[in-house]
Amino acid sequence: MKKRKMILAYHSVGAHPIKEIGAKLYAVPLYRFREQMEYAANKETGPLPSTSLGAGGDSPIITFDDGDITNYLNAYPILKELDLKAYFFIIGTWVGTPGYMSWKEIEELKNNSMTIGSHGMTHRILTELSDEELNYELRESKKVLESHLKTQVDYFSIPRGLCNEKIIDKARDVGYKTILTSDNRIVVRSGWDLNHFIKVLENGYSLSDMVENMIKNSLRGILGIKNYDRLRSALLSKS
Numbered sequence: 001m002k003k004r005k006m007i008l009a010y011h012s013v014g015a016h017p018i019k020e021i022g023a024k025l026y027a028v029p030l031y032r033f034r035e036q037m038e039y040a041a042n043k044e045t046g047p048l049p050s051t052s053l054g055a056g057g058d059s060p061i062i063t064f065d066d067g068d069i070t071n072y073l074n075a076y077p078i079l080k081e082l083d084l085k086a087y088f089f090i091i092g093t094w095v096g097t098p099g100y101m102s103w104k105e106i107e108e109l110k111n112n113s114m115t116i117g118s119h120g121m122t123h124r125i126l127t128e129l130s131d132e133e134l135n136y137e138l139r140e141s142k143k144v145l146e147s148h149l150k151t152q153v154d155y156f157s158i159p160r161g162l163c164n165e166k167i168i169d170k171a172r173d174v175g176y177k178t179i180l181t182s183d184n185r186i187v188v189r190s191g192w193d194l195n196h197f198i199k200v201l202e203n204g205y206s207l208s209d210m211v212e213n214m215i216k217n218s219l220r221g222i223l224g225i226k227n228y229d230r231l232r233s234a235l236l237s238k239s
């Protein structure tokens with residue numbers, strides 16, 4: 001049986017981003033990122049998938065959300081050194097703001113075999129938006145990226161992973177070929193050592209990761225995303 005291809009999602013590498021709530025859970029230390037990428041680089045590589053992120057060889061697919069400046073400063077040099085390709089999902093209105101990559105930096109990634117995708121215009125939760133607002137997040141972000149980078153943007157990563165069928169359909173209508181959610185990606189946590197990372201790559205999330213995700217998702221459902229965020233930042237600021 002062919003093994004399921006793992007799509008890894010990173011946020012910041014080697015430092016904390018500014019805006020994302022609870023970001024330190026996902027701020028992967030530089031030495032950990034390097035060992036993970038060295039592991040990935042030694043896996044059998046296949047052709048870079050064109051329409052589906054799920055095709056290709058045995059190497060995991062590497063993605064980054066939010067356009068954090070550490071993607072450019074810390075992750076990109078390691079990817080280049082190891083000859084790895086990756087996907088970067090950019091938030092239209094965050095480009096060039098403190099802590100986030102500029103158009104020039106994003107363009108450099110694009111010119112060096114990296115793929116740029118959209119992560120919306122404002123990082124708002126798509127399930128809470130009106131049709132008009134949803135349209136803005138999906139369509140405008142594609143347009144802005146395409147006009148700055150002069151390339152077609154085929155990939156969309158859902159902010160915070162929260163979506164429904166309507167959003168997926170709408171994203172397809174707008175022209176995205178692949179839509180990434182939290183269901184089809186493994187979000188790498190800051191605390192994972194190489195052993196844990198390899199286990200997740202081979203078998204998916206561990207039981208404790210899944211329990212954590214389940215609690216997170218059901219709390220979100222019970223509390224609603226705004227209250228959940230408030231609770232999460234209150235808890236995190238104490239730790």
Ligand SMILES: [Zn+2]
Nearest residue numbers: 065066159160
């Ligand atoms: Zn995000």
